[in-house]
Amino acid sequence: xxxxxxxxxxxxxxxxxxxxxxxxxxxxxxxxxxxxxxxxxxxxxxxxxxxxxxxxxxxxxxxxxxxxxxxxxxxxxxxxxxxxxxxxxxxxxxxxxxxxxxxxxxxxxxxxxxxxxxxxxxxxxxxxxxxxxxxxxxxxxxxxxxxxxxxxxxxxxxxxxxxxxxxxxxxxxxxxxxxxxxxxxxxxxxxx
Numbered sequence: 092x093x094x095x096x097x098x099x100x101x102x103x104x105x106x107x108x109x110x111x112x113x114x115x116x117x118x119x120x121x122x123x124x125x126x127x128x129x130x131x132x133x134x135x136x137x138x139x140x141x142x143x144x145x146x147x148x149x150x151x152x153x154x155x156x157x158x159x160x161x162x163x164x165x166x167x168x169x170x171x172x173x174x175x176x177x178x179x180x181x182x183x184x185x186x187x188x189x190x191x192x193x194x195x196x197x198x199x200x201x202x203x204x205x206x207x208x209x210x211x212x213x214x215x216x217x218x219x220x221x222x223x224x225x226x227x228x229x230x231x232x233x234x235x236x237x238x239x240x241x242x243x244x245x246x247x248x249x250x251x252x253x254x255x256x257x258x259x260x261x262x263x264x265x266x267x268x269x270x271x272x273x274x275x276x277x278x279x280x281x282x283x
Contacts, residue, residue: 113272114268117268117272119239120235120254124256125253125254126159126162130163131226131229133156133163133166133169133255135156135169135186136171136209136212136232137149137171137173138152138182138234139175139178142179145185145189147260149186152232153232154257155255155256156168156190156232157193160199167201168190168195168199169202169219170182170186170201171216172206172212184204203215209240210278213244213245214248217245217249227250228253229250230255231252232257233255233256234257235257235258236267236271237271239275240275240278242254244278
């Protein structure tokens with residue numbers, strides 16, 4: 092067997108091991124349901140819009156957050172997400188409007204519209220929380236596959252996360268989990 096072929100097989104094996112390990116971490120958080128635990132804030136992580144309306148993945152996150160907000164009427168929602176190039180408004184604004192349409196009072200909604208990725212979601216949301224007081228316990232509403240990395244990044248910002256797993260649309264499940272493995276590796280080493 093040539094050295095190049097051995098190198099290729101070795102890299103493939105290492106890649107499969109890393110994929111397996113990261114998927115194990117991702118699935119470990121996905122099964123957690125902490126919706127009964129109270130928090131001062133629920134951070135809703137943005138996802139793609141269709142113009143100015145949430146696509147299905149974001150709608151699932153919003154439904155999960157809405158359930159939590161209805162169970163915990165003292166909790167404030169932080170809608171976290173900037174405006175993508177193909178979006179007519181920020182994800183935060185779309186989420187805030189969606190929550191208001193579902194009956195959440197606008198005094199319970201804070202918009203964080205500067206973030207462009209998950210690291211920034213927590214960086215900017217934590218800044219808003221610190222400006223408002225000393226609270227650190229936050230619920231996180233995001234897709235189940237995203238919870239492990241979201242929890243990791245929240246803790247790096249000094250927050251104490253409560254995990255709320257939203258459904259993932261069936262058409263994006265495989266792509267989302269594979270992409271999340273790569274994002275987890277990146278976040279583990281670079282998002283500080």
